[in-house]
Amino acid sequence: MSEEIKVHICRQKGRTNLAMRYVDPETGKQVWRTSGTANHTKALKAAAVWEAELREGRYQKRQRMTWEAFRDRYDVDVLDGMKESTAGNYSATLNVFERTVAPQRLADCTTAKLTAFVVALRNQHLSAATIARHLRQLKVAFRWAHRQGLLLTLPQFDRIKQSKGARGRAVSGEEFDRMLAAVPKVVGEAAAESWRFYLRGLDASGLRLAESLVLRWDDAPDAIVVDYSGRHPMLRVDASAEKANTHRTLPMAPEFAELLETVPMDQRRGRVFQPLTKDGQPYAPTRDSIGPVVSAIGEKAGVIVGTRTKVDGDGDPETVNKFASAHDLRRAFGFRWSRRVMPPVLKELMRHTDIGTTMRFYVGVNAQATADELWRAAGSKLGSRGENEPFAKSGQST
Template sequence: MAIIRVFLSKRKNSNFWQMRWIDPDTGREKWQSTKTNIKRDAEREAGRIEKELNEGTYYRRSTISWKDFRSRYETEVAVGHAIRTQQKIGTVFNYVETHCNPKRLVNLNETAISKMVKKLREKGLEEVTIKNSLGHLKSALEWGKSQKLIGQVPDFPKFRRARTKKAMRGRPITLEEFERMIEAIPEVIKPLGKSEGSLERHAEIVASWEFYLWGLWWSGLRLEESMNLYWDREDALCVDLEGEFPMLRIRAEAEKGNKDRMLPMTPEFAEFLEDVPEDERTGPVFNPRANKQYRDRMLPSSVSKIVADIGEKANVVVGDKGNMDKVTGERKFRFASAHDLRRAFGMRWSKRVREFELKELMRHESIATTQEFYIEENTQDTARSIWAACQADSRSTSRSTRKKSPKRKKSHRIKRDSYST
């Protein structure tokens, strides 16, 4: 590799000494001011720049705007990620523009990032969400450094590591609670009119939501997976009822783990799907409908909100938000969501299959996730059942002993003092 030499020169239109060298990438001559008219200081600066050029650490302060940086990253880097990841990156960049509003990339420094974290906390975002968002931002800035757009990546705030195990935001709901949600659907999605046509359309909409919620209950699918489940599309999550066992085919683009997979389907969900007439097995499996249909299908975010509204109307409380309502002063509760139906599915099957089988059924990337959220809870249930059975058996034995055993003599009784020896 050729050594880069930096030379000093004087230009007629400048009082400062100028450095010049040949850029090895372009073959063109580059000039840069030393910002001094003292030759000895200029030589020191030229020596420093020459050293950085040969070590590959040279950086010239970039003037790229934040807008141009975002455009480059989204079109050159983010586009290669999964759709969900692209959406998260876009959300993080929106946070930056809302709370930092940097004109240039170099304006996004430690102070700006710290202020953004403060604003996100005030907004109510959880620590893990903020931490993950900063991870995407840091990756983007590291790419900017590799492109010589910034000299160094700013230091990011450190988050304290939680000492307790990660808790579920909700909980597995019971069958009785789920049936209450089914009954609450007409109370959330009300008819737009009283005409026969309006009532008939309303009945169809309610039926589409009943089918959807039962599908979540039996399948354990994540909400976005369920909205991307098709009967006949190879480029999406697809149902396959033709083989020896019913299966789900998941393409990498449609799955959180970003891998092509063939996964088993539970018998209950298979029977649920087989009840659908064959001539209706086209397009999306689930298509919950809205009263006001603005597009062909509802967005996952809209579906999620309506499921949460149904959980609230059914009064299925799954947790405490940990804060008070600023208007009423009452404690805020978390009501059942689509993911709580998935939790219920996981808890039911944790009692029927081994943990590595449950991992595949839940499509967890790590067995640790399965163990953390389901196996320990199942162990608690097992312990509870064992103790209940033991206590019931003890009461039964005690009753039978009182009825059948002869009265013992006083000499057979163990004195309390004997335990102390």
């Protein structure tokens, strides 16, 4: 390891300047370098500087691990022990890095190379959130390589500034009705009811897309199970099936429990949601197959929740509408319940690891709705105005 390196000085025959040498702990071979001086004291100082560089990883001549060898080792030592979906995300990020900046050796992963990577992603008009996610996963991988002594110098990661707001918004009740009405136009009449049930389930449960695809009536590995063993229906979550990676039993929203009650007893087996193709066959329960269909339904219904940047056929950026997705139905669930329960309860309903996430996205996001609730609770119409008419008093300042 680099901390074992000791640089010595010596005089070589026929040379004026003193030489420096150390034994490479990986190869066992001696590595030589001139000190640039014949003065013993100055040579000792030069040796100390070189030794510090070697030990701290600032001198990288000896680092020869190829990028391909690093990928192979990281796959075996790290990714094989991760949840499949998580490992897939890390592997995808490393693939993007590889395609974008083409590192030949692990030592090529420098701060300058990361900067070039970020610039390239920005030129592709990827969102700040996507770029930040790639950098987070690269940071984890490179820190592991650094701890293993494979990467001597850990590159510096600049923080990507992101918008503090959500990248979508809650779908209103009227918009949700439009989505339900648009279902047959996207999936066909034969599959329409299975998709309406799925959309109602997302809206009533607040489940993330990936969570909804592993929701089951019965036990299975990596599943979220509908549990009727207690006083109220609950969700029993296996650690591998949830973003927080924790075994938990969580409350189920009453509206979702009522929806599940509509399913006949003899059909309560396997996956709760089984949306069908136009041919009447079950869709593969993956985000890549289900997510785009939900977004297509949102587009057909004309439910616009924001904008995004994409690259057109000429390679130029253009701003296009972002239509309602599965996560926007989760946002609608969170917004509705934020008006009914206190933040700690909402945190459990939304299955957030940190209450800060709950506070940031769901509490206090609509001051006018909060004000309406206050005036309604007070039973007073004092100061009430039309929907678009502001409230003001003579002499009042802000």
